[in-house]
Amino acid sequence: MVLIYQGPIDVEALLSRWYGAEHNRNFGAMVTFVGTVREEGGIEALSFDIYRPLLEQWFGEWKRRLAEEGALLAMAHSEGDVPVHTSSFACAIFSRKRRVALEMLDAFVEDFKANAPIWKYDVIGGERRYAAERSTPMAGSGLLAKG
DSSP states (O other): OEEEEESSBOHHHHHHHHHHHHTTSOOSEEEEEEEEOOOOTTOOEEEEEEOHHHHHHHHHHHHHHHHHTTOEEEEEEEEEEEETTSEEEEEEEEESSHHHHHHHHHHHHHHHHHHSOEEEEEEETTEEEEOGGGOOOOTTOGGGSOO
């Protein structure tokens, strides 16, 4: 399951929760990625909208793919506003061998950026603006697809 946070993720608590839940399952690796909102271009925060049914479907496909490699996937993302210097995305892959976790983490994060149904907005001067230049249109996304 994908954990959805309203606002920023409590990274320390989340990683501790994941580690505590899985550390005794004989995995040799827990590889994590945490995305943090950068201060740039006058951004005060990023804001996110999520289409949850499609996100669950996309995530489920990744869980099956990782299970075939004997690995386990965990993910959390923020909805709503996430101020600079706080985190909006975290994931972890647990596997028997570190190489599997390291390689799958890179593939997962890249696919997440391209295909997860999460829309990003910049918050500048208290105004929410679609971050078109830093967003990747999803294949078959209709009006959002590149023309």
